[in-house]
Amino acid sequence: MFRDIFNYTLIASTIRLATPLILASTGGLFSERSGVINIALEGMMLAGAFTAAVVTVFTANPWIGLLAAVVAGVLVAGIHGIATINFRADQVVSGTAINILFLGVPALLSGALFASTGATPQLPRDQVLPDLLIFDAQSSPMLASIFNQKPLVYFAVLVVALSVYILKRTRFGLRLRAVGENPEAADTAGVSVRGMRYSGVLISGALAALGGAYLSIGQNSLFTRNMTAGRGFIALAALIFGKWDPIGAMLACILFGFAEAISIRMQGTVDIPNQFIQMIPYILTMVFLAGLIRRATPPKSLGIPYVKE
Amino acid sequence: MRLIRELVFPLIAVFAAFLIGGIIVLLIGDNPIEVYRLMISSAFGLFDALGNFTFDNWGYTLFYATPLIFTGLAVALAFKCGLLNIGAEGQLYIGAFASAWVAITFSSLPGWSLIPLAIFAAIAAGALWGAIPGILKARFGAHEVINTIMLNFIAVGLVSYLTQNHYKTPGDPIMQTVPIADQAQIVRFHGLLSPLGIDFPQRIPLNITFLLALLTAFLVWVFLWRTKWGYEIRAAGASPSAAEYGGISVRTQIVLAMALSGALAGMVGINEVLGYRHRYYHDFSAGYGFAGIAVALLGRNHPLGVVLAAILFGALSRGGLFVDIFTDKVSKDLVQVLQAIIILFVAMEALFRGTFSKFLPAPAKKA
Numbered sequence: 001m002f003r004d005i006f007n008y009t010l011i012a013s014t015i016r017l018a019t020p021l022i023l024a025s026t027g028g029l030f031s032e033r034s035g036v037i038n039i040a041l042e043g044m045m046l047a048g049a050f051t052a053a054v055v056t057v058f059t060a061n062p063w064i065g066l067l068a069a070v071v072a073g074v075l076v077a078g079i080h081g082i083a084t085i086n087f088r089a090d091q092v093v094s095g096t097a098i099n100i101l102f103l104g105v106p107a108l109l110s111g112a113l114f115a116s117t118g119a120t121p122q123l124p125r126d127q128v129l130p131d132l133l134i135f136d137a138q139s140s141p142m143l144a145s146i147f148n149q150k151p152l153v154y155f156a157v158l159v160v161a162l163s164v165y166i167l168k169r170t171r172f173g174l175r176l177r178a179v180g181e182n183p184e185a186a187d188t189a190g191v192s193v194r195g196m197r198y199s200g201v202l203i204s205g206a207l208a209a210l211g212g213a214y215l216s217i218g219q220n221s222l223f224t225r226n227m228t229a230g231r232g233f234i235a236l237a238a239l240i241f242g243k244w245d246p247i248g249a250m251l252a253c254i255l256f257g258f259a260e261a262i263s264i265r266m267q268g269t270v271d272i273p274n275q276f277i278q279m280i281p282y283i284l285t286m287v288f289l290a291g292l293i294r295r296a297t298p299p300k301s302l303g304i305p306y307v308k309e
Numbered sequence: 310m311r312l313i314r315e316l317v318f319p320l321i322a323v324f325a326a327f328l329i330g331g332i333i334v335l336l337i338g339d340n341p342i343e344v345y346r347l348m349i350s351s352a353f354g355l356f357d358a359l360g361n362f363t364f365d366n367w368g369y370t371l372f373y374a375t376p377l378i379f380t381g382l383a384v385a386l387a388f389k390c391g392l393l394n395i396g397a398e399g400q401l402y403i404g405a406f407a408s409a410w411v412a413i414t415f416s417s418l419p420g421w422s423l424i425p426l427a428i429f430a431a432i433a434a435g436a437l438w439g440a441i442p443g444i445l446k447a448r449f450g451a452h453e454v455i456n457t458i459m460l461n462f463i464a465v466g467l468v469s470y471l472t473q474n475h476y477k478t479p480g481d482p483i484m485q486t487v488p489i490a491d492q493a494q495i496v497r498f499h500g501l502l503s504p505l506g507i508d509f510p511q512r513i514p515l516n517i518t519f520l521l522a523l524l525t526a527f528l529v530w531v532f533l534w535r536t537k538w539g540y541e542i543r544a545a546g547a548s549p550s551a552a553e554y555g556g557i558s559v560r561t562q563i564v565l566a567m568a569l570s571g572a573l574a575g576m577v578g579i580n581e582v583l584g585y586r587h588r589y590y591h592d593f594s595a596g597y598g599f600a601g602i603a604v605a606l607l608g609r610n611h612p613l614g615v616v617l618a619a620i621l622f623g624a625l626s627r628g629g630l631f632v633d634i635f636t637d638k639v640s641k642d643l644v645q646v647l648q649a650i651i652i653l654f655v656a657m658e659a660l661f662r663g664t665f666s667k668f669l670p671a672p673a674k675k676a
Contacts, residue, residue, distance in 0.1 A: 089656035097652035104645030275466035
């Protein structure tokens with residue numbers, strides 16, 4: 001039984017489950033480091049997942065679907081930006097509204113487009129994102145299982161590496177962080193607080209939407225109602241657990257992906273109720289936020305609208 | 310004049326949301342005027358298609374409004390203390406399960422003691438679940454928004470586990486507990502009005518909990534604006550440093566406000582379990598906790614406003630069902646879209662303030 005759960009396919013499954021989390025979490029990082037709370041990751045993922053599936057149905061090309069998801073994510077993030085940056089709406093309230101909006105919009109549109117109650121039609125096998133064939137499944141099944149993944153998996157790793165570089169080594173990253181920590185000072189130094197915050201929020205929309213698209217046209221072959229099932233919030237939890245740092249957030253996503261992979265495998269084999277394993281990310285985040293492991297310090301001006309003097 | 314100021318912005322937000330919703334309906338390929346006419350008549354109409362008097366429309370609208378009054382009050386009360394409780398969703402699940410648990414476990418008690426006990430269970434369990442993020446904030450400075458999000462998921466997992474593994478009828482394919490004791494059922498308007506000779510149909514689940522919700526709204530108003538405790542909560546929310554200076558412990562107020570907020574959210578369970586389904590039915594909440602945020606915002610965090618906003622949202626839910634059945638393309642999901650747009654517009658008050666405020670009376674100066 002132990003071997004049924006702990007073998008190399010568990011690693012492969014962890015990678016698959018962590019990927020959408022990593023994309024969304026890294027996205028959220030850009031928004032939050034610029035000072036804008038993003039609890040709308042869930043809604044942005046749903047928007048990306050739905051758009052990717054619908055566009056792929058009509059174009060029969062998952063790559064166009066992927067591109068469309070990014071556009072959708074940026075548009076949705078634009079709503080969050082306009083509401084919170086231009087009109088100083090409460091960032092949590094705006095995020096909640098977006099989450100509710102994208103429970104409704106996909107269902108409404110899929111009803112109109114496909115006469116369904118929230119799902120898109122199943123895509124044929126050759127119209128979902130393909131696996132990269134790096135290793136031969138016959139001669140080396142273990143390596144193939146672990147490394148033959150969707151391109152988005154490798155893209156996610158690339159995104160994390162790039163984020164580290166951008167945030168720590170580029171002028172853009174420095175300005176983004178400055179705006180999140182001390183917008184007054186950044187403004188005085190000639191940095192556009194609005195511009196930086198918009199960049200952060202729009203990047204978060206694009207990446208979260210890619211995470212959603214991975215679910216609908218990568219891991220699955222259709223969109224179903226509320227298919228993210230809280231992954232946007234887990235990504236947010238990972239972001240906090242990773243101390244608003246790209247590597248930390250990625251490691252947290254892998255940990256949460258691992259927890260989910262185990263919980264899937266344990267269904268029906270082990271007596272620990274599934275619900276408790278699924279709670280792990282949430283409980284860990286709460287314990288962490290309370291400072292019982294180590295202190296989590298968010299960007300200083302997170303959640304505070306900036307009013308130019 | 311003050312009342313006009315308070316009413317104008319919410320009404321503009323609702324109107325703007327309906328306008329955008331109408332455009333969406335038009336793009337989907339239905340007639341927005343027809344859709345809205347259908348929604349309004351099915352939510353508020355006093356006569357059915359044959360012209361006979363009916364309680365159905367108002368009855369269901371008020372039934373759907375009941376949980377939203379509780380969650381709206383929950384969000385509003387926390388907001389008065391400067392806290393954003395987006396955990397009403399989890400608190401109401403815990404409250405509902407607790408009241409079902411009491412009404413199942415102590416089935417030998419007579420109704421006059423079992424009903425109050427089950428009501429108390431819903432309130433106490435909700436308060437406990439709400440107090441957790443309050444304590445974490447007061448003690449460790451952990452942000453209540455993140456913790457309430459996390460606790461929503463934990464709550465759903467917990468009650469799902471308990472239902473599935475301990476309180477389900479064996480073999481029942483539906484995720485629901487065994488029924489509660491008969492004497493724990495709360496009387497519906499049917500039973501309440503039939504002695505007066507009024508024939509309110511038994512099928513409409515509107516029950517005494519609605520009246521309890523109105524009473525609760527009044528009590529919340531009394532508490533917040535007429536008692537010392539309410540004053541302290543509002544003071545802590547308005548200016549924490551000034552409150553501390555005035556001898557109010559902001560930490561205590563945070564815990565108290567979150568516990569009371571959770572208690573109000575937990576009261577949703579009274580309507581759902583004791584008044585409606587007579588068992589705990591998993592996943593019953595159609596996002597009541599999140600809709601509560603909209604209700605509180607739209608009601609400007611005032612109990613009377615919350616009641617009115619909850620009735621509007623109840624009407625949307627009722628109307629949405631008819632849209633689902635009687636239109637070609639638009640589904641009841643339009644309601645969720647409208648709710649979300651309303652929240653966005655209410656939150657973006659600056660948008661309207663800039664545009665419309667010059668047409669409004671100036672705010673009253675404090676003497």
